[in-house]
Amino acid sequence: MASISMAETGSDARSVAAVREDVAKLVLRCSVSAMFMIRGYAVLTGEQAIRDTLVRWGLPQELAFASAYFEELAPLMVILGIFSRLNAAAMTFWMVMAFAMAHIDTGHIFQLDAQNVGWRVEGPFFFLIMSFCVALLGAGRYGLNIGGKWND
Amino acid sequence: MATAAVKESNDDLGKLILRVTVGALIVFHGLALATGDAGIPNNLVRWGLPAQLMWIGFLVEFFGGLGMILGVYARLGGFLLGVFMMIALFMAHSGLMGAQNHWFMVANNPAGNHWDHYFLETQMFYLLGAFSVALLGAGRYGLNIGGKWN
Numbered sequence: 001m002a003s004i005s006m007a008e009t010g011s012d013a014r015s016v017a018a019v020r021e022d023v024a025k026l027v028l029r030c031s032v033s034a035m036f037m038i039r040g041y042a043v044l045t046g047e048q049a050i051r052d053t054l055v056r057w058g059l060p061q062e063l064a065f066a067s068a069y070f071e072e073l074a075p076l077m078v079i080l081g082i083f084s085r086l087n088a089a090a091m092t093f094w095m096v097m098a099f100a101m102a103h104i105d106t107g108h109i110f111q112l113d114a115q116n117v118g119w120r121v122e123g124p125f126f127f128l129i130m131s132f133c134v135a136l137l138g139a140g141r142y143g144l145n146i147g148g149k150w151n152d
Numbered sequence: 153m154a155t156a157a158v159k160e161s162n163d164d165l166g167k168l169i170l171r172v173t174v175g176a177l178i179v180f181h182g183l184a185l186a187t188g189d190a191g192i193p194n195n196l197v198r199w200g201l202p203a204q205l206m207w208i209g210f211l212v213e214f215f216g217g218l219g220m221i222l223g224v225y226a227r228l229g230g231f232l233l234g235v236f237m238m239i240a241l242f243m244a245h246s247g248l249m250g251a252q253n254h255w256f257m258v259a260n261n262p263a264g265n266h267w268d269h270y271f272l273e274t275q276m277f278y279l280l281g282a283f284s285v286a287l288l289g290a291g292r293y294g295l296n297i298g299g300k301w302n
Contacts, residue, residue, distance in 0.1 A: 024287035028170075031280040035273050038258065042268040049261055049268065117184035117191065122177055123269070126277040129173040136166030137288075138159075149155070 018141075025140030029084060032130035033075030036091060040071025053102045070094040078134060081143020086150045088134035095128035167291030171230070174281040175220030178233060182213030195244045198251070212236045220285055223294015228301040230285030237279035245272060 043050055043064055051061035071094070074087040103109055103121050111120040119125070138152045145151060185192055185206060193203035213236070216229035247253025257271035270276070290302045 020287045024284040027280050027287075028284045031276055035270055035276065038270045038273075039268060042258075042261075042266065047261060047266040047268045049263065112180075115189070115191075117189045118180050118274075119177060123274055123277075125173065125177070126274070126281070129169055130277065130281065133166045133170045136162045136169075 022140035022142055025134075025137050026142045028130060028137070029078050029088070029134045029139060032091075032127060032134060033078045036071050036075040036127065036131075040067045040075070043067040043071060049102075057101055067094075078139070079143075081139045081145050081147075081151060083147035084139035084143070084151045085135050086147070088131045091131040092128060092135055095124060095131060098124055099128065161292075164291035164293055167285075167288050168293045170281065170288070171220040171223070171226050171285045171290060171294075174233070174278065174285055175217040175226075175229070177217075178213050178278060178282075179217035179221070182210050182215075182217060185210050185213060191244075192240075195240075195251075199243060199249050209236060219298075220290075223290040223296055223302060225298035225301045226290035226294070227286050228298065230282045230287075233282035234279055234286060237275060237282060241272070241275055241279065245275065 044067065050064040050067065054061045054063050070090060074090050077087045078084045078091070099109070099121070103124060108120045112118065113120045113122065139145070140152065143151075181189075192206045192209050196203050196205050212229075212232045216233045216236075219225045219229040220233075242248070244251050245254040247255075254271040258267040259269055259271045259273075260266065261268040290296065290298075294302075296302060
């Protein structure tokens with residue numbers, strides 16, 4: 001009897017920790033994805049920054065429409081829990097390209113922001129790292145759970 | 153067995169880079185606050201509170217951030233930073249006591265010629281990143297000080 005109740009306590013303690021992890025994974029993947037989708041919508045409705053960067057590197061500015069996948073479809077699938085790790089890895093790649101093409105040679109990574117209170121590339125860096133964290137941590141339990149080990 | 157081990161070390165790596173990123177970036181804001189950034193003091197004064205309360209914010213930003221980087225009471229630091237961000241959003245971004253309500257706004261790109269992001273993007277990253285650190289814990293890679301608070 002005593003051993004049964006101990007076992008139950010043990011499993012309860014584990015499940016609280018597991019729920020905490022799953023909630024954190026849900027919060028992380030939904031927050032980074034939602035903010036990606038807002039930025040992607042701006043790109044698709046004519047925001048020029050990515051296009052300007054592509055032109056500066058001698059590339060066709062139409063490549064900016066890749067954000068339809070990297071900043072809309074991939075985050076949407078991450079939110080839903082469909083191949084979250086793979087899609088988050090794609091979003092990480094997108095941000096690595098953003099740093100390589102727009103923030104390193106321009107010196108942004110060595111600067112403070114306009115108000116001198118934080119790092120200039122704090123925003124892009126959060127996108128990079130949060131996406132990478134989702135790729136590493138997985139989607140957790142709360143979602144459609146499609147994609148097996150490439151999701152959870 | 154091998155896949156389980158890989159998954160676990162991926163978990164710990166994710167926790168490490170999450171907490172180091174949130175911690176390292178907020179430490180800069182703590183330093184700015186301690187060296188004269190007027191954002192928080194101005195907001196406190198607008199609410200009729202003493203500007204010296206900013207030093208509580210400094211403690212949370214600087215030492216909470218440092219703890220998250222090192223793995224010292226990382227969960228506690230994350231929780232306190234999350235609460236701190238909730239207070240910041242309430243006092244400075246919710247349309248109260250003469251502040252603008254930023255919750256449903258977008259903001260312009262650096263060139264100023266097109267909107268390109270959610271106004272509270274950075275604040276949300278700190279708020280939700282901090283609470284994620286509180287919920288996930290520090291993982292294996294760190295000083296591991298603080299028991300269940302780490």
